[in-house]
Amino acid sequence: MNIKRMRVSIITLRRKCRSWGHQRGLCVLSILVSLVILTIRYLTITERVEETDLNPCLVPKEQRRWLFHLLSTVSSLLSHLAITHFLCYDSLWGAVQESGPLPWDAHAHLCALNEKVAVHDEAELLRAFRRRGLALEYSSAEGQYTIKNSSAIPDKWEAPTIQIILFEEDDRVHMLRRVGWKRRVLPPDCDAHPSLQCFPPNLVALPLPERPFGPLTLPAPREDIDLLKFHYPDTWWRPLLPQC
Structure with a gap:
């Protein structure tokens, strides 16, 4: 799942949480897990971009x-x-x-x-x-x-x-x-x-x-x-x- 789709999924979960009632805690947990995954993916991609942009000449x-x-x-x-x-x-x-x-x-x-x-x-x-x-x-x-x-x-x-x-x-x-x-x-x-x-x-x-x-x-x-x-x-x- 790419970052854009992940963001859409989180927004959808937030909307559903409002109608889940007693299962709202499970919904919140799902959102937190999704946020953690999104953060990890973002940091990984950012690190790769920085390596490419800042060190274009580095020898493998x-x-x-x-x-x-x-x-x-x-x-x-x-x-x-x-x-x-x-x-x-x-x-x-x-x-x-x-x-x-x-x-x-x-x-x-x-x-x-x-x-x-x-x-x-x-x-x-x-x-x-x-x-x-x-x-x-x-x-x-x-x-x-x-x-x-x-x-x-x-x-x-x-x-x-x-x-x-x-x-x-x-x-x-x-x-x-x-x-x-x-x-x-x-x-x-x-x-x-x-x-x-x-x-x-x-x-x-x-x-x-x-x-x-x-x-x-x-x-x-x-x-x-x-x-x-x-x-x-x-x-x-x-x-x-x-x-x-």
Whole structure:
């Protein structure tokens, strides 16, 4: 019975109660029971509406579990390959702000040192990830890998991915700068070219500390806020807001 019909039934009961005489107490009890049911239904519907209206970007728990499993596998594999990696960009913000992913973020960001990646040839990396059931794609323009699960996942939501953004040190400016051919043509002037996304090497000097990230513990920069200042120079001082 929906709420509108319930209201009509209560009004009808009230009218009948006037003519029930000695059975009026039973009638009143029926009205009270109907009111309780109506209240419960109203509160349930209101709660669902509020969740939908106020949290349209929240990632479902099941999707979040897939992300954590993927992230755990990727970090373990990178460590096995001796590739220095750490939380960065939105995932670093999430670690600082939420001790896990941002509530609306279904994906994850890790940064890695290109000199550690370059030790392995491309075929070796592809085989290593395929053995773990992972698909690996590289964008030479952006200097980043995209990793996702090779197996089928529920089509109710977007498949989680992990972006691994590569950085290497430029000896001319003694800063780590993002790789990729779109940036290699730029002169080594971090201030003049924000797209280089430079930051000082000491922020990721080994050994790296670890930070909680949901149920996981992942490598992080030595000074997380300092790195966020380089990632988000114009907005680092305020929490990120959902982009949806």
